[in-house]
Amino acid sequence: MAKINVSVPSVAAEGGLSQYMEAIKRYPLLQPSEELELAFQYRDHGSEAAGVRLITSHLRLVAKIAMGYRYYGLPVADLISEGNLGLLRAVQKFEPEKGFRLATYAMWWIKASINEYVLNSWSLVKVGTVAAQKKLFFNLRKMKARLGVYEDSELTPEQATWIATELSVPVEEVHAMNRRLSRQDASLDVPVSEDGELSRMDMLVDDRASQEDELASKQERHLGSQLLKDALETLNDRERHILTERRLRSAPITLEDLGKEYGISRERVRQIENRAFEKLQTAVRKAAAALESPGRRAIGALRSLSSSMS
Known part of the structure; x- marks a missing residue:
């Protein structure tokens, strides 16, 4: 050809x-x-x-x-x-x-x-393209005109049933398409102020954290990890091991299993754990206070660390 x-x-x-x-x-x-x-x-x-x-x-x-x-x-x-x-x-x-x-x-x-x-x-949000929806999209206005219904008017149950029967489509889809065609998309760039400098886009609220907050949160987590690492070094081997297994694991080991490992009672393991945790908190607080300007990041890191280990 x-x-x-x-x-x-x-x-x-x-x-x-x-x-x-x-x-x-x-x-x-x-x-x-x-x-x-x-x-x-x-x-x-x-x-x-x-x-x-x-x-x-x-x-x-x-x-x-x-x-x-x-x-x-x-x-x-x-x-x-x-x-x-x-x-x-x-x-x-x-x-x-x-x-x-x-x-x-x-x-x-x-x-x-x-x-x-x-x-x-026709729309920024695409109209469905299955056969029934195509039929509705291109014939609904014509059918409403035959019924004497204005463009943006809602359909009564009787009117929607008649259209659904004529076009062989579900009544629910008739109502859905009618609402869809009665509400044109509005551009986010449309001015809403008299001087034209303010648009719909300017009025949208962003629920995400700001870049400053995200950076501060990241720094807090990093500082908290460093404070924890340094504080763990102040414990002896048994205290560090018991505290790690009891407070820093996603699946903590039971007091009974740790007691068997060290040949001591469950209650003794609990005492060592609590004492180690107190020593750890004290070490973290001292380290945070020793910072030249601990500010919000050090305080936030300490709170986050205490919360995660409680």
Whole structure:
């Protein structure tokens, strides 16, 4: 299949739609016999000129279909561009010998291309893309109009049931999609102050700890570990071992097991543990007080250490 290089008019940002419609009207519509001949020339002989004429003669069809999607709040220029891509794919896959007009075949490709663009771009939080949700997304407004329901109005149970029955979808999904379509996304960059300098983003509260607090917490943990390491050196081997096994392990050893290891009673092990813990606390406090400026970090480290070993 030959590649088609075609340059078509584009919709300008301001007041461009009417100009675009006027521009594409200069491309003549094709008679059935002429369209059939061009289709065979393009498919069988790779005539790029034939492909270009097939495309340009159907630009008005794309614009008409795209206008039906303008209520989704997306730029009409983008809708038309996506529709033109669908038209291009339709021309490339068109089989003229089946007897259908190109417009009939292309309509489905154009709509599919625009539908996909709308689903992907309509909302920052993507609308579901399962078959039932797609059906709801593109038909709910039409069904509400038949019921005489305003765009943003809630649906009564009877109305939602009727729509669900007509579209063969669950009632719950009808209500969910209606709420979804009634609440457009709001940009966080929208100004909320008169001078325009304050936006929604500026008013959001960050619950995370500040970098200063995180750094201070990290320093406290490091200082606490160092104070503990130094204080443990003030204990004798048996005191250090018993305290470590009883207070610093995720799964502490029982008093009975330590008593068997040292050949002493459970109560004696408890006494050694308590005495070692008191000596450790005293050593940590002295070390913290000896710091030139203990401040919040040393105090916090001491509290954290005492809490973790209690």
